Amino acid sequence: MPDKYAEEKMIQLTINDQKLTIPEGRTLLEACREHGIYIPTLCYHPALEPFGACRLCMVEVSFSPRPPRIVASCVTPCETGMQVYTDTPAVRKSRKMTAELMLSEAHHSTELQLIARNLGVDTLRYQAPSDDDCILCGLCVRACKEIVGVSAITTIYRGFSKQVSPPFQIESSTCIGCGTCVLVCPTNAIKLEDISEFANNRYDPQNIMRADEILVDDSPGVYRALRKRQLQPGSNGHGNNA
């Protein structure tokens, strides 16, 4: 254990029957990742606050006096005495069902198709009336808020109508065109477009209604940097296909 943890309080728990000692304050997901235990995630990013929305990182926890239950590991803190199982039939089934629902919402997304196939989804029993690849994982919104610090985009509406948009669906005056939202999107639902011919080099309120239409300006450095990146799953810190 590195020295910087010497002062920290430690938590004893078992993950897949393996006894582990973890510094206090870690989530189950962080503990698993640190010990090389695979857990699929989509809405998690190590640089952002955990969100608990995609529900792919489910694990089974036995922690008396409560009966065993399935929890999202990205938002569940490690506690002494927990017995965690990351690959039980119940866990696999839960992840598969969620992946199936997610894919039914964005079935054109090749990234998602790959994730769903890896989690055992072979048929789609339901097809949601949706025509974009946004799965509302919130990475773009959180990155814009927590990393860029401008909150130029948010989610609007609720339930199945929810979508990513600049607040009030009007042109954002805070967007700096950095393209971070494009970079973190796991399903490539946000596209980068060159809008330099427009007099206004920020969001065009007529077009910016959906996540996949968010336009980012072409301040030259940013533009080139983004174009060079290959936005493949796994290359952006999600760790799904690592």
Place this chain on the structure above:
Amino acid sequence: MNRINTIADLDYWQESLKVDQPEGLAQVTVCGGTGCRAYGSEKVWKAFETELSSIQADVDLVYEVKPTGCHGFCEKGPLVVIRPQGIFYVHVQVKDVPEIIRETLLGGKIIERLLYTDPVEGKKIIHEEDVPFYKHQHRFVLGLNGIIDPVKIEDYIAKGGYQSLKKALTTLSPLEVIEEVKQSGLRGRGGAGFTTGVKWELCRNNIKTGTDGGYIICNADEGDPGAYMDRSVMEGNPHSVIEGMIIGAYAIGVHQGYVYIRAEYPLAVQNLRVAIEQAEAAGLLGEDILGNGFDFSLGIRLGAGAFVCGEETALMASIEGRTGEPRSRPPYPAESGLWGKPSNINNVETWANIPLIIARSGQQYASLGTQNSKGTKIFSLVGKINNTGLVEVPMGITLRQIVYDIGGGIPNGKRFKAAQLGGPSGGCIPAEHLDTQIDYESLKRLGAIMGSGGMVIADEDTCMVDFARYFMSFTQEESCGKCVPCRVGTKAMLDTLERICAGEGKIEDIDYLEELGNHIKEASLCGLGQTAPNPVLSTIRYFREEYEAHILDKTCPAKVCKALITYRVDESLCTGCTACKIACPAGAIFGESKEAHVIDEDLCIRCGMCMSTCRFNAIEVV
């Protein structure tokens, strides 16, 4: 109003009010709840006031007109009770007012026409306390609702209001208050039924170790379709909620509270605002309450109408001014709640129970109810029931007693089919479980929940698939959309149910609904998703054959689902009066006068207008 600075001031005020308002005062109380107001009760009491003041100079008649909170019997509004006799008039209109004054107030005679008729025995009932709807209730939290004027703090004080606060502040330590609440066995009335005293203790312990205080919150974001008990408590007796919160703040050790109330409850907001202002003016809120050195202030925050904001973490986000989206727990509000500080959230009915517990004792309160569910619970009894309204019953009463003794049974002699408990988060209880005791555990065993207390009654004409579809459409609409199982899963369930109702279901849909429903319950982030599939799962559990009939036989046994029914004219009964033909908005009925008519199935939109127009019962649904 003078500020109350000491305990003696409060006692003196109460005593002088008791002199002004002696027991047995002649009063005309008119229900001023939202339901009765919709029926025009405001005009009724204004009419009483005008008429009485115009004749009071001539005759010796001293009657005080008092608009009160909701009496609960909303079916029969506007309600008027003449006290002290307790004469109970229903459906009173402005035109009845002069007659009531002339006959009843002056002449001492009863007006038969305005009396309530018992639907079971068919006889007229004169006094409020003899009406079966009230007779079998145990009106505890709602006790003062039909008696006091909610916007007069004097009325509440005269009836012993703020005496529990006095008792708590002067004779009990904060820990002793928590102990009383724990002993009372009170469990949260908002849904999950967590033990209130334990919740307070957890929050208090976190505040003690922390440095910068915490908050208490009243969850008044009542959103279940057909449930309105919290609204009625706030409209009819707002000071009871305020008193409960001050006691709670004292026990937990916080100095700021918020009431999070939905803006769709304008009367409740108004009455609560008035009550808070009065309590502040009287020194019951603010600094140095009752000269005891304890400070507490209370603010109102309005919700914008999202059902999910009744979930505690979403509610706190909304108070903070962020999007009303739930977050994962832990940390629980007791550890890190509003603005990251320890916070304690209880719902309106829970807070309103607190003064009643302290006034007696925890132990005495616990004598009412069952082993693990104590006290009373207010249900809003709606749907296919004779006596629609708010009923407050002791825990442990059976569903049959509520439906038949209090509710007066099902209208038109129909058969009881099921009761949906706990609104869109709850489940249905079928006729074979009518004798189930109402308490937290037994409802859970049957797949329903206590919830906040919505009770929707379904009769034999209710299609359970359509019933489940309705509740699913509600939760699907109200899902915040943050987590995948709830956002996409509820949509998938709703679309599947709609297909079944449209006669396009497949037999494997039932298994899919069950599998998906259980998955949503298990994997969703917050209580909304974790309970949303309950109406579907419980109707499949008890009424699977109705689902199968829709799918396999393409019929709707209750004859509700439009795609699966046909309207037909019984030629032997049809007189050819043409009434249906005129009424049909689709022009789907053909036939000459005095000859049997026919309905064109292709043009028919299945609105049922013909059936309700026909005076010869010649229209049938097949």
